[in-house]
Amino acid sequence: MLDQGAPPHNGSPAAPPSPGLGARLMRRKPVEHLVAEGGQGEGGSLRRSLGLWQLTMISIGATLGTGIFVVLGEAVPKAGPAVTLSFVIAGLTALFSALSYAELAGTIPVSGSSYSYAYATMGELVAWVCGWCLVLEYGVSVAAVAVGWGEYLNELLDGTIGVTIPGALSAPPGDGGVFNLPALIVVLLAMAFLMGGARESARANTVMVVVKIAALVLFCAIGVQGFSSGNYENFMPLGMAGVSAAGATLFFSYIGFDAASTAGEEAKNARRDLPRAIMLSLVIVTALYVLVAAVAVGAKPWEKFTDSEAALAQIMREVTGQTFWGTLLAFCAVVAIASVVLTVLYGQTRILFAMSRDGLVPKAFAKVHPKTGTPRTNTLIVSLFCGVLAAAVPLGQLADATSIGTLFAFALVNVAVVVLRRTRPDMPRTFRVPLSPVLPALGFAFCVWMMGSLSTITWVVFGVWMAVGLVFYFVYGHRRSRLAAPAPSEAK
Numbered sequence: 001m002l003d004q005g006a007p008p009h010n011g012s013p014a015a016p017p018s019p020g021l022g023a024r025l026m027r028r029k030p031v032e033h034l035v036a037e038g039g040q041g042e043g044g045s046l047r048r049s050l051g052l053w054q055l056t057m058i059s060i061g062a063t064l065g066t067g068i069f070v071v072l073g074e075a076v077p078k079a080g081p082a083v084t085l086s087f088v089i090a091g092l093t094a095l096f097s098a099l100s101y102a103e104l105a106g107t108i109p110v111s112g113s114s115y116s117y118a119y120a121t122m123g124e125l126v127a128w129v130c131g132w133c134l135v136l137e138y139g140v141s142v143a144a145v146a147v148g149w150g151e152y153l154n155e156l157l158d159g160t161i162g163v164t165i166p167g168a169l170s171a172p173p174g175d176g177g178v179f180n181l182p183a184l185i186v187v188l189l190a191m192a193f194l195m196g197g198a199r200e201s202a203r204a205n206t207v208m209v210v211v212k213i214a215a216l217v218l219f220c221a222i223g224v225q226g227f228s229s230g231n232y233e234n235f236m237p238l239g240m241a242g243v244s245a246a247g248a249t250l251f252f253s254y255i256g257f258d259a260a261s262t263a264g265e266e267a268k269n270a271r272r273d274l275p276r277a278i279m280l281s282l283v284i285v286t287a288l289y290v291l292v293a294a295v296a297v298g299a300k301p302w303e304k305f306t307d308s309e310a311a312l313a314q315i316m317r318e319v320t321g322q323t324f325w326g327t328l329l330a331f332c333a334v335v336a337i338a339s340v341v342l343t344v345l346y347g348q349t350r351i352l353f354a355m356s357r358d359g360l361v362p363k364a365f366a367k368v369h370p371k372t373g374t375p376r377t378n379t380l381i382v383s384l385f386c387g388v389l390a391a392a393v394p395l396g397q398l399a400d401a402t403s404i405g406t407l408f409a410f411a412l413v414n415v416a417v418v419v420l421r422r423t424r425p426d427m428p429r430t431f432r433v434p435l436s437p438v439l440p441a442l443g444f445a446f447c448v449w450m451m452g453s454l455s456t457i458t459w460v461v462f463g464v465w466m467a468v469g470l471v472f473y474f475v476y477g478h479r480r481s482r483l484a485a486p487a488p489s490e491a492k
Contacts, residue, residue: 024124024478024484025123025124025125025478026122026123026124026125027123027124027481027483027484028119028120028121028122028123028124029116029119029120029124029127029358029483030120031107031108031120031420031424031427034108034110034112034116034119034120035108035109035110037110037357038109038110038111038264038265038270040357041353041357041366041367041368041375042356042363042366042367042368044367044368044369044370044373045368045373046111046198046265046266046353046368046373046374046375047197047198047199047266047373048265048266048267048268049197049198049199049202049266049268050198050199050202050263050266050267050268051267051268051269051273052269052272052273052276052277053206054199054202054206055260055263055267055273055274055277056260056276056277056280056281057202057205057206057209058202058205058259058260058263058277058343058346059256059257059258059259059260059277059278059280059281059282059343060209060213060281060284060285061205061206061208061209061256061259061339061340061342061343062255062256062257062259062340062343062344062346062347063253063254063255063256063257063259063281063282063285063340064209064212064213064216064284064285064288064336064340065145065212065336065337065339065340068216068253068288068289068292068293068312069148069152069312069333069336069337071148071249071250071252071253072250072292072293072296072311072312073305073311074249075246075249075250076246076296076297076302076305076311077302077305078238078242078245078246078249079236079238079242079243079245079246079247080234080235080236080237080238080242080297080302081231081232081234081235081236081237081297081302082235082236082237082238082242082243082246083243083246083250083293083297083302084290084293084294084297085236085243085247086243086244086246086247086250087247087250087253087286087289087290087293088290089243089244089247089446089450090247090248090250090251090253090254090450091254091282091286091289091290092446093247093251093254093407093410093443093446093447093450094251094254094257094282094286094410095282095286096414096439096440096442096443096446097258097410097411097413097414097443097447098257098258098278098279098282099279099433099434099439099440099443100413100414100416100417100433100439100440100443101113101114101257101258101261101278101413102274102275102278102279102431102433103275103417103429103431103432103433104117104261104413104416104417104420105260105261105264105270105274105275105278105431106270106271106272106274106275106429106430106431107271107420107427107428107429107430108120108264109264109265109267109270109271109274110264110265110354111262111263111264111265111266111350111351111353111354112131112262112350112351112354112355113134113258113261113262113264113347113350113351113354114130114134114258114261114409114410114412114413114416115127115130115131115134115351115354115355116354117130117413117416117417117420118130118131118412118413118416119358120416120420121415121416121419121420121423122412122415122416122419124360124478124481124483125473126412128360128469128470128473128477129408129412129466129469129470130408130409130412131351131355131360132465132466132469132473133405133406133408133409133412134348134351134405134409135348135351135352135405135469136401136402136404136405136406136462136465137255137402137405137406137409138344138345138347138348138351139348139382139385139386139389140386140389140401140402140405141252141255141256141344141402141406142187142190142341142344142345142348142386142390143183143187143386143387143389143390143393144252144390144402145337145340145341145344146180146182146183146184146186146187146337146341146386146387146390147172147180147183147390147393148337149182149183149186149334149337149338149341150165150170150171150180150181150182150183150186151170152313152330152333152334152337153165153170153182153330153334154170154182155313155326155327155330155333156327156330156331156334158327159323159324159326159327159330160327165181165182169181170182172390172391172392172393173392179391179392180390180391180392181391183387183390183391184387184388184390184391186337186338186341187341187345187383187386187387187390188383188387189338189341190338190341190342190345190383191345191379191380191383191387193342194342194345194346194349194374194379194383195372195374195376195379195380196372196374197372197373197374198263198266198346198373198374201342201346204342205339205342205343208335208336208338208339208342209339211332211335211336212332212333212335212336212339213288214332215328215329215332215333215335215336216288216291216292218325218328218329218332219292219295219296219312219315219316219329220291220292220295222316222319222320222325223295223296223298223299223312223315223316223319224295224298224299225319225320226298226299226300226315226318226319227295227298227299228298228299229298231297231298231299231300231301231302232297232298237302244449244450244453245453247450247453248403248450248451248453248454249403251403251406251407251450252402252403252406253289254282254285254286255344255402255403255406256340256343256344256347257278257281257282257285258278258347259343259344259346259347260274260277260278260281261274261278262346262347262350262351263346263350265350266350271428271430272430275430275431292312296311296312296315299315299318299319300315300318312329312333313326313327313329313330313333314326316328316329345379345382345383345386348382348386349365349375349378349379349382350375352365352378352382353365353366353375353378356378357482358481358482358483359477359480359481359482359483359484360473360476360477360480360481361476361477364377364378364381365377365378365381366378401458401461401462401465403450403454403458404451404454404458404459404461404462405462405465407447407448407450407451408447408451408462410443410447411443411444411447411448411451413443414440414441414443414444414447415440415444417433417436417440418436418437418440418441421436421437
């Protein structure tokens with residue numbers, strides 16, 4: 001006699017119960033799948049054309065620029081001469097995270113950077129949060145960098161032809177302008193380079209990186225002539241709180257050293273070259289930052305620093321009494337900041353490429369042009385978004401919002417390296433973080449500490465940003481994730 005409560009038997013095995021919400025949020029993407037998909041997009045594949053030199057230049061290009069040319073003028077009033085210490089603290093925070101990035105980049109050499117590392121170790125929801133923070137880090141920092149570019153462009157125009165772009169068209173609302181046209185222009189120029197291909201963009205970036213390193217060395221050589229030890233007598237006038245606040249702002253200067261990790265699917269030998277490029281670029285950038293900051297504060301009393309976004313050019317003019325050197329530095333800064341826009345915009349497009357391939361954002365971001373091997377639609381959308389943002393929002397608000405998103409993503413990377421060590425201890429690693437888990441724990445702690453030094457309004461903006469991201473994930477990404485689709489054997 002049949003049990004009336006039993007389901008009818010049709011000879012097929014019972015379907016496995018669908019996973020609960022918690023299990024779906026924690027679903028992880030196997031490392032092997034991440035690596036196997038490398039370079040594959042909609043309609044084409046990315047091209048592996050970048051070596052160690054190009055990867056290092058990408059990281060330096062993305063890092064060395066606005067932080068020292070522009071944000072220094074905002075950080076000195078917060079810390080005084082101790083701004084050099086602020087650079088060291090921000091550099092240590094970046095170093096601990098860079099070690100974790102280097103290990104994961106050599107183990108999981110893909111374009112998604114910390115988003116992909118989180119997907120492989122902590123699950124989809126954490127990966128989405130990390131990816132959303134990277135959109136804030138890369139996308140918003142492109143806008144922030146572009147804002148500073150306009151200031152130096154005006155310095156250059158004033159020193160060469162004696163005219164400047166009217167304030168209404170060279171500053172965003174809130175900074176006395178209506179629309180920041182130069183910021184939009186530099187983003188569109190970077191977009192044009194990226195449309196041509198990764199190798200062509202890397203060549204242009206290398207030239208620009210050489211120019212900006214030469215500019216900073218020139219600044220130090222001239223600025224040291226106005227050096228006065230008296231400017232360091234009251235070394236920490238605003239206490240450790242000022243040093244910490246300036247360090248949190250200056251962390252913006254280190255954003256980008258991880259850009260090489262976004263080129264994992266276009267590197268010739270990603271496992272070997274990515275860790276080397278990340279560490280080498282960070283060492284070079286930190287040395288230059290500390291040296292330039294020390295010379296700048298020695299050449300000009302910290303009380304006389306204003307929120308000028310062209311502080312180094314002003315110091316050059318004051319030390320020499322001539323406009324030529326300041327104009328030359330302004331030219332180099334225009335080139336330098338353009339290189340940051342180019343490389344950070346590149347990183348943003350590759351992160352969205354990886355997220356799109358996983359189904360978490362629309363497929364348009366993963367479409368690859370068959371002729372150039374680049375995600376052209378992705379590049380166009382991101383460039384227009386960043387350009388409009390740069391034209392409409394002041395630099396200070398953008399820089400702090402970028403810093404908090406970056407610090408959050410870096411904190412997750414430090415956790416991810418420890419998790420992967422425990423869950424996949426036998427995986428081949430071309431670089432290993434020394435003293436793990438101590439150094440990753442220090443990296444996590446430094447990131448949290450510096451996040452706590454940011455203003456309340458920055459935290460509010462970050463909270464709103466994360467809320468918007470979670471809504472998008474549950475409405476779109478959670479349902480369309482490729483990991484949510486049944487395996488072929490289950491779909492039959």
